[in-house]
Amino acid sequence: MGINIDQIAYGIGNRDRRALAKAITLVESSKTNHQQLALQLFQSLKSRTKHQAIRLGITGTPGVGKSTFIDKLGVNLVNKGFNIAVLAVDPSSQITGGSILGDKTRMTELSRYESAFIRPLATGQFNSGGVSRRTPEVVHLCELAGFDVVIVETTGVGQTDYQVSLMSDVFVLLISPGGGDELQGIKRGILEMVNMVLINKSDGDLMPLARKTKSEYQAALHLFRQRTVDPKGYPKVNLLSAISGEGIENSWQDIITLCNWRKAHGVWNSIRHDQDVERFQFEIKEEVLSLLAANPSVEDLVSELKKEVIQGKEFPVQAALKVRNYLEQNLI
């Protein structure tokens, strides 16, 4: 396949969806020559634009209403004149091997609009919970392509909440109304990451329970130290009915207030810089590990040591130190 980077960059600048789709495929590719081309593409795009989007991460258990929410919020934003990119994952795609139909159909409204771009996240080697190693670059690509809001939907499997929080300006947790048990079961770490908790399905008979859940979450979040990068009152806890649309505009205003406050207080960019450094460090580890995996003598040593660990002849830490010693003597 002949790939013309200038042509793709030009197409992206002209809002050509096919050019953007091609670019995403390139960025997600693990082939070395594709990675080089992707780098060229980023350089080309960065020389043309400094555009920043609002990057929105949405997490919550399957069935809580994330896709319904994104569909409604997206339509609301498109009607305000914004361009929206959605990078979505369908939990069933892990099982069915890549089909995103479930989610596509659930964003039926939004997908009708010219100014909305909905894309399934690649499933692959690094995939868990729908986030791949290159998803942050895909988000960045959409940003450089001029989208005003880039939304990433994840199911929070494994480490994905953390990863998505690193690629988001605003990280939103959707929960459904439930008793205190719900709060007990929630991973504590996530409450430290989120900027907003939306209690979805706050409608019909669930309304009283939703209000109770709201105060429980407010109380739980109160126990955390006020973040210096957030204004008072954040993380927000709001009631939402994605189906009726009740609470969507209100939550969007809270997102805007948070972003504007951060820009006015000089923390908008510093948060992004911190995220970039984290990502850099993560990538170093990945690169070093793949370098080691590609070295036959290291691989032999590692598989030998693995056996010894299993047989109880080596402690895990001791075995790792042996690998380190080997590297010091032979590679570095």
Ligand SMILES: Nc1nc2c(ncn2[C@@H]2O[C@H](COP(=O)(O)OP(=O)(O)O)[C@@H](O)[C@H]2O)c(=O)[nH]1
């Ligand atoms: N009652 C009610 N049901 C909702 C609401 N939002 C979503 N649902 C329903 O919950 C189910 C799962 O929604 P979906 O958006 O696919 O959840 P996701 O797995 O988190 O993306 C669907 O049947 C929706 O119709 C809501 O605000 N109220």
Ligand SMILES: [Mg+2]
């Ligand atoms: Mg979904």
